[in-house]
Amino acid sequence: MLAIEYRRHGGYEELRLVERPAEPATGGRASIRLSYAEVSPADDTIRAGRMDTSLHRAPPLIPGGGVGRITDPGATGLAEGTRVVVGGGGLGWRTDGTWREQLTAEAPQLIPIPDGVGDEAACALFAGAGYSTAYLVLTRVAGLKAGHTVLAPGIGGSVGMGTVEVARELGASLVLTTASRTDKAEQARAAGHQHVIDLSRESLADGVTRISTRWPDGRRGYLDGIVTDVPARGQGHARRIVDALVGHLHTAGIHYVQLHASNAGKPVYEAAGFVPGSYPSMDLVTAPPAG
Template sequence: MKAIQYRAIGGYVENALVEIPSPTPADDQVLISMRTVGINPLDNTFRSGHHWAATPENLPRVGGQTGVGQVVESRSPLYKVGDRVFVTGPGFGIIVDGTWRELVAASPAGLAPIPEHVDDDSAAAFLAGAGYLTGYLVLTQFVDFKPGQSILAPGIGGAVGMESVQIAQKLGASLAISTASTTTKAEQARAAGYEHVIDLSKESLRDGVTRLTDGKGVDVIVDGIGGRLIGEALGCLVAGGTYAVVGYAGGREVNVNLTDIIWKSAQVRGFTLRGFNAETLANAQKTLIGYLADGTIQPTISKLFPLADASEAVRYLIEDRPFGRVLMRIAN
């Protein structure tokens, strides 16, 4: 079968299209014919050698953390041939082979039924980037968020920024703010219904938050950008506010004015999905699939690539910073 496999740590070219043996499902596993798969910045982090698991001993490795497909063989009573399913699993694409291949054998714990009226591409976009899951867990499990409070989730084009805004609105936020690095992206976001987007090419983050909150600041920040943005964003919190650091797409090194933490009694917390047990993750995903089914959340797709163009697909996500999810089509 065809797959995208890393055989060495390095540049985009290491997203190599190869032929590898098809998997055989073990007892209680399900064999899925993959249709559409997502691309996550973590896929690039691993392949480029900036992840703890990126070692020669952990290669070769099939990439991809999430996707959707159709059951073609089942050894589980929970699924039958023909079922359409979300596909993920612990360590997919990092410490075990992932979803960027034609066939995946997976345990039922990593699967969930796709709502009938949701197409494959929208379903794959829902999982890609883990933005919905991150935003939901931050606001319901990780910080003391209450309806009527305000949030800032920078980076409207990315999974965490865009999807945390949707989740915050569902959970009753009074104001859900994001940012755009260019006027074009800010206008694109507003046209898509994201009303409170700060155009960082026209005003600073602090000035934008001050304007939108009448000088009060925000209660919660869900930040998947990191880098130099952290220093400025900390000053946007209300007294006693919480800053959840969930990623570092903009860099790992930061400069912080400690008075922004001390004088406001701010909480700064590092977030990782690995901090939650399997039951909590499964329950959260079940709730989110319900939101997807009833149209409360609406995934945005930027571009769909064929599997053979994996190198360009990953480059497009990392360098062009598109508005929405980047996917690869494996089968129709």
């Protein structure tokens, strides 16, 4: 089978595509055919030689956790064909990981994937433990409720990025994050992460104060249904309406405004200072009561 391993510590150039013998499903272990393998910060740290050597095996080593399908369940009690997340038990640290076509694993290292969840999504959820860690911390430790504000430092890390995205899904009204350099901050904003504090330009305290002062109570404005009749288009009517509405909200102390723009309307809103956001739209229509 094909595998990717490194034989000495160093940069990405140390990774090698190699032939390895397939592992038989013996000793109660299941055989898994891999479909996706994660790339995590821990894998990078170990390969680069920056991890305490007492925590991992010396090279050669295959990195990673991942997702696959059981081809031989062994004595794990799982059915052949079950899709599973493969991880834990020192995988990629003390034993070879998932950057290969096939491996064997014990039952505690296998998490069945529910129907309706794709292999790619399952692998992304566990990559670097970012999203799973974020969800557990926000729900079980922090007790996040809809409308709360969340500070998730380190948008470039798996846990930082995972916390930003999970907090939004859980209804946080304001999610702030940080980047260590300007290029990272710009890249994060371009990806839709609006409230990024560039720590190379301002302190964390100053950034939090700046952003939270602009949105002190979590209220937001929403513009809906701005339509200009075809004969009246191109005369600046929509822009004047937008400016007036934004001005009214500003006077009311609301400094965060959202809208959903058509392709034709985007140039008008961009000229008024709007930027692409990260909150997708969803609709719900309920039936009126009978009678």
